[in-house]
Amino acid sequence: xxxxxxxxxxxxxxxxxxxxxxxxxxxxxxxxxxxxxxxxxxxxxxxxxxxxxxxxxxxxxxxxxxxxxxxxxxxxxxxxxxxxxxxxxxxxxxxxxxxxxxxxxxxxxxxxxxxxxxxxxxxxxxxxxxxxxxxxxxxxxxxxxxxxxxxxxxxxxxxxxxxxxxxxxxxxxxxxxxxxxxxxxxxxxxxxxxxxxxxxxxxxxxxxxxxxxxxxxxxxxxxxxxxxxxxxxxxxxxxxxxxxxxxxxxxxxxxxxxxxxxxxxxxxxxxxxxxxxxxxxxxxxxxxxxxxxxxxxxxxxxxx
Amino acid sequence: xxxxxxxxxxxxxxxxxxxxxxxxxxxxxxxxxxxxxxxxxxxxxxxxxxxxxxxxxxxxxxxxxxxxxxxxxxxxxxxxxxxxxxxxxxxxxxxxxxxxxxxxxxxxxxxxxxxxxxxxxxxxxxxxxxxxxxxxxxxxxxxxxxxxxxxxxxxxxxxxxxxxxxxxxxxxxxxxxxxxxxxxxxxxxxxxxxxxxxxxxxxxxxxxxxxxxxxxxxxxxxxxxxxxxxxxxxxxxxxxxxxxxxxxxxxxxxxxxxxxxxxxxxxxxxxxxxxxxxxxxxxxxxxxxxxxxxxxxxxxxxxxxxxxxxxxxxxxxxxxxxxxxxxxxxxxxxxxxxxxxxxxxxxxxxxxxxxxxxxxxxxxxxxxxxxxxxxxxxxxxxxxxxxxxxxxxxxxxxxxxxxxxxxxxxxxxxxxxxxxxxxxxxxxxxxxxxxxxxxxxxxxxxxxxxxxxxxxxxxxxxxxxxxxxxxxxxxxxxx
Numbered sequence: 021x022x023x024x025x026x027x028x029x030x031x032x033x034x035x036x037x038x039x040x041x042x043x044x045x046x047x048x049x050x051x052x053x054x055x056x057x058x059x060x061x062x063x064x065x066x067x068x069x070x071x072x073x074x075x076x077x078x079x080x081x082x083x084x085x086x087x088x089x090x091x092x093x094x095x096x097x098x099x100x101x102x103x104x105x106x107x108x109x110x111x112x113x114x115x116x117x118x119x120x121x122x123x124x125x126x127x128x129x130x131x132x133x134x135x136x137x138x139x140x141x142x143x144x145x146x147x148x149x150x151x152x153x154x155x156x157x158x159x160x161x162x163x164x165x166x167x168x169x170x171x172x173x174x175x176x177x178x179x180x181x182x183x184x185x186x187x188x189x190x191x192x193x194x195x196x197x198x199x200x201x202x203x204x205x206x207x208x209x210x211x212x213x214x215x216x217x218x219x220x221x222x223x224x225x226x227x228x229x230x231x232x233x234x235x236x237x238x239x240x241x242x243x244x245x246x247x248x249x250x251x252x253x254x255x256x257x258x259x260x261x262x263x264x265x266x267x268x269x270x271x272x273x274x275x276x277x278x279x280x281x282x283x284x285x286x287x288x289x290x291x292x293x294x295x296x297x298x299x300x301x302x303x304x305x306x307x308x309x310x311x312x313x314x315x316x317x318x319x320x321x322x323x324x
Numbered sequence: 325x326x327x328x329x330x331x332x333x334x335x336x337x338x339x340x341x342x343x344x345x346x347x348x349x350x351x352x353x354x355x356x357x358x359x360x361x362x363x364x365x366x367x368x369x370x371x372x373x374x375x376x377x378x379x380x381x382x383x384x385x386x387x388x389x390x391x392x393x394x395x396x397x398x399x400x401x402x403x404x405x406x407x408x409x410x411x412x413x414x415x416x417x418x419x420x421x422x423x424x425x426x427x428x429x430x431x432x433x434x435x436x437x438x439x440x441x442x443x444x445x446x447x448x449x450x451x452x453x454x455x456x457x458x459x460x461x462x463x464x465x466x467x468x469x470x471x472x473x474x475x476x477x478x479x480x481x482x483x484x485x486x487x488x489x490x491x492x493x494x495x496x497x498x499x500x501x502x503x504x505x506x507x508x509x510x511x512x513x514x515x516x517x518x519x520x521x522x523x524x525x526x527x528x529x530x531x532x533x534x535x536x537x538x539x540x541x542x543x544x545x546x547x548x549x550x551x552x553x554x555x556x557x558x559x560x561x562x563x564x565x566x567x568x569x570x571x572x573x574x575x576x577x578x579x580x581x582x583x584x585x586x587x588x589x590x591x592x593x594x595x596x597x598x599x600x601x602x603x604x605x606x607x608x609x610x611x612x613x614x615x616x617x618x619x620x621x622x623x624x625x626x627x628x629x630x631x632x633x634x635x636x637x638x639x640x641x642x643x644x645x646x647x648x649x650x651x652x653x654x655x656x657x658x659x660x661x662x663x664x665x666x667x668x669x670x671x672x673x674x675x676x677x678x679x680x681x682x683x684x685x686x687x688x689x690x691x692x693x694x695x696x697x698x699x700x701x702x703x704x705x706x707x708x709x710x711x712x713x714x715x716x717x718x719x720x721x722x723x724x725x726x727x728x729x730x731x732x733x734x735x736x737x738x739x740x741x742x743x744x745x746x747x748x749x750x751x752x753x754x755x756x757x758x759x760x761x762x763x764x765x766x767x768x769x770x771x772x773x774x775x776x777x778x779x780x781x782x783x784x785x786x787x788x789x790x791x792x793x794x795x796x797x798x799x800x801x802x803x
Contacts, residue, residue, distance in 0.1 A: 022574055022576060022592055023591045124380055321591055
């Protein structure tokens with residue numbers, strides 16, 4: 021496969037996973053506000069997504085900007101647009117259904133009716149967009165050939181997901197420092213909801229919501245698809261898959277980086293103190309960056 | 325049912341109508357009867373469905389502004405243009421003959437130049453042609469084939485006679501619309517295609533890839549074929565991706581290719597991989613910045629010399645523009661007689677060269693009945709249609725001609741046949757042309773039965789180019 025095409029697929033996948041997680045976080049945030057338990061102010065969220073001067077903006081305006089504004093660099097519209105542009109350059113390596121699912125997504129997020137619906141029913145709007153993301157993943161899962169293209173799509177998705185989760189965890193921990201632990205439990209609850217892990221948590225921790233247990237689930241639970249352990253485990257599986265003759269994409273650098281990073285999570289416990297926790301998460305984040313660098317160097321021919 | 329749609333159809337006076345000749349023509353009858361069974365209310369829905377399908381399937385070209393693309397579709401008219409098989413065979417044999425002659429012409433003018441020495445074509449015309457590439461002189465192209473993929477534009481005059489309007493021998497586009505229009509037809513009119521026994525066009529990519537592979541057979545037992553695109557900003561990018569996908573070949577951009585020791589490689593995730601055949605959709609000017617335009621980022625440095633050395637085959641060959649120059653077009657019938665010793669099967673539109681004083685004078689005197697075109701422009705740009713232009717436009721245009729007469733030719737205004745189109749809830753006649761696509765490989769010339777029918781959707785217009793408000797329709801060849 022062409023290096024450029026592999027890079028396009030990798031980034032297409034990253035933008036789509038970024039869209040997926042952003043939408044879920046926005047939905048949870050909106051619900052939390054409606055519940056009267058704001059886990060984070062809209063202004064803070066706007067800043068997090070790169071919107072400056074959000075002080076006088078209403079929640080509706082912020083939400084609209086975050087989803088539909090083409091001028092906002094990190095909006096859902098721009099993510100989908102970039103994913104589609106990457107897909108456009110790699111169209112001969114993805115199947116038609118996948119291209120159409122992205123194309124449909126792009127037209128959906130540009131639909132003026134949908135942005136108008138946001139005024140009175142934001143949840144349905146977010147649900148529609150989340151469903152379209154699920155459709156995109158469904159198409160990949162059910163129809164993409166398990167070859168090179170699939171490897172780069174999967175690596176892009178896993179790396180982006182891992183980085184997003186680390187970011188969310190760091191935000192929650194930093195928030196905790198600023199609020200001195202007030203309403204801490206509620207924030208972790210909404211984080212679990214955003215990551216589709218609340219029901220799993222409840223089934224195993226009946227009647228208690230302990231921040232440490234939530235952190236353990238998001239970091240170490242090996243059957244929770246949004247845990248960092250699971251994430252690195254999947255990355256390692258892909259590295260093994262890439263060694264197979266049919267794919268033949270094995271490189272020593274990739275294996276070393278994955279092995280080292282996975283071991284860090286596997287054989288280290290989350291420290292007690294909050295500053296050490298943040299350092300721990302920073303190391304994991306650095307490991308994702310290093311893995312991206314190796315992929316850039318070995319497969320895309322990009323040397324930083 | 326929808327008989328009233330047909331009853332209200334009024335052909336244009338003095339123009340050949342593809343469907344009607346007082347009564348419905350024989351080869352349209354079956355379609356008209358199937359069409360008549362449809363529910364009138366469904367017509368608008370079908371029309372909307374076609375538009376929506378083009379958009380949702382991404383069969384679009386993108387106009388970029390402010391970093392974001394604006395999606396545009398090439399307008400599609402759902403009523404097919406139907407051609408009977410006997411007529412198609414005549415068209416096919418005419419195109420074959422023409423292409424054979426043009427291909428020999430290209431070999432000749434880049435080698436011995438017999439046609440110039442024998443005075444059939446004036447040397448001045450060739451050497452003043454901006455598309456004549458001195459870099460191609462004495463370059464031996466594999467299998468002596470220059471015009472691997474061509475699109476020949478045909479029109480019909482008031483009496484139904486076919487004329488060649490122009491030959492597109494460089495990087496003709498539109499074939500993906502031929503394929504997509506057919507898919508659209510069977511979505512809009514289920515079961516009507518098999519009922520009408522319409523000949524298939526879907527095998528075009530199979531023939532093309534077979535040709536491309538055989539064009540590299542002298543370089544490798546399993547030649548690597550790629551399609552070179554200028555990139556996503558090109559208006560024909562959809563076509564490039566469609567063809568690459570349907571042929572199962574890599575779609576590369578200039579930056580994906582690298583030349584080392586006169587061998588072309590592509591950069592892959594597993595290192596460099598040798599390339600044997602390049603189906604390029606990049607114009608000559610941009611293909612190699614070391615030889616042609618040095619400011620171009622679209623091509624591949626060193627590609628020309630690799631080609632010249634014979635380590636890679638480029639499809640279509642470089643320098644073909646000299647054969648589809650509008651001033652050279654005048655001489656194609658003479659080429660056919662000279663090289664093949666045959667009478668041309670397809671007629672050419674009478675063409676006057678503006679560098680000839682008498683012909684220029686005649687054109688100026690009769691300008692209201694003439695179309696004046698620039699010799700190296702396409703897409704309907706730089707054209708003056710005499711009966712449609714203002715006095716001032718004509719005066720300005722004549723000034724331009726006087727400044728550089730070699731750049732212009734004129735032709736009498738051909739009426740262009742009309743075919744029924746579904747516009748504003750009615751069947752209305754609109755002017756059409758036809759671009760069949762021919763593939764020239766080591767095994768000969770193959771033409772898929774059909775082509776792209778372009779239609780001037782504006783009332784009264786005879787310009788079918790998409791850039792000038794034109795659209796397209798499916799073309800059915802029926803027995």
